Amino acid sequence: MKLLYFAWLRTRIGCGEEEIDVPAEVATVADLLRWLEGRGDGYAAALARPDLVRVAVNQEFASAETPVTAGDEVALFPPVTGG
Amino acid sequence: MASRVQEEDFDVGAEIGALTRGRTEIGGVAVFIGVVRDFIEDGTEKAPAEIRGMTLEHYPGMTEKMLSRIEEEANSRWPLLGSLIVHRVGRLDPGDNIVLVVCAAAHREDALQACSFLIDWLKTKAPFWKSEQTAQGEKWVKAKESDDALAARWEEG
Structure with missing residues (x-):
């Protein structure tokens, strides 16, 4: 699976x-986020506020x-936050 | 119909000219230009913080797709004779252009409404993110609920 991170999710996780x-x-977006959170401190910090995380699957x-x-x-x- | 994402500045006059030249059925052109402001208000009595610059990041691929889709939606809702979205990315200074939206129609109300719709939807649906440089350091811009409310005006149903 190809994962992309943008803005402060990128800086907290430490890669784009x-x-x-x-x-x-891992069958759904919710499963994926839960699994990613356990991958390390950067991921946990990035995903600590689920209300501020948006997800796109295949754009x-x-x-x-x-x-x-x-x-x-x-x-x-x-x-x-464009425009 | 056209949309572009680019680092370079745009020439508003040239862009409008390219869209309208020879098109004498056009009766009105509405334009929105977003520009980098040099202050942030935080909603308190405190003096606004100074902004020294801004960096715009986007999601290549999805951005272009969303811009086309938003533009198609505008063209399906209003009888436009031409439309254009140009959005800049990368490092920008106060006073620099960020985004250009142009809508041409036979009548002004269609052009004005479509233009307003396009910028409202772009601000809440196109994957761009702004980071602002201030004296206190670099900060990611927070999404505003007021922008969601403006975009929601155009939802159907």
Whole structure:
């Protein structure tokens, strides 16, 4: 799975992009966030405020129930602030 | 219909000219230009903090997709004769242009409403993030609820 992190999620996690093998039991966005939180302090800090984390799966906004699979591109980012 | 993401500045006059040249059926052109402000108000009585610059980050691929989709939505809601979104990324100084939205229509109300819609939806749906440089250091801009409320005005149903 290709994971992308933007804005303060990127700075807290310490990288903008990584390729990760996620365990088979990670079936949804919610599963993925829970699993990522356990990967280290940076991840835990980045994901500490779930209300401020938005997720896109294959470049489409996703919800906690959205399914994820090994070949997906999943991006984590804060609420957008462009314009 | 066109949307672009770029580091370079844009020339507002040239962009409007390219959209409207020879198009004598156009009766009105509405334009929004977002510019880097040099202060932040934090909603308290405190003096506004000074902003020395800003860096804009985006999600290449998804940004372009969302901009096209928002623009298609505007074109489906109003009878536009032309539309354009240009959004800058990278390092910007106070006074620099950030975003340009142009809508042309036969009548002003369609152009004005579509332009307002486009910037409201862009601000809440396109994956851009601003980080501001102040005397206190660099800070990621927080999303505003007032922007969500402005975007929600245009939701259907």
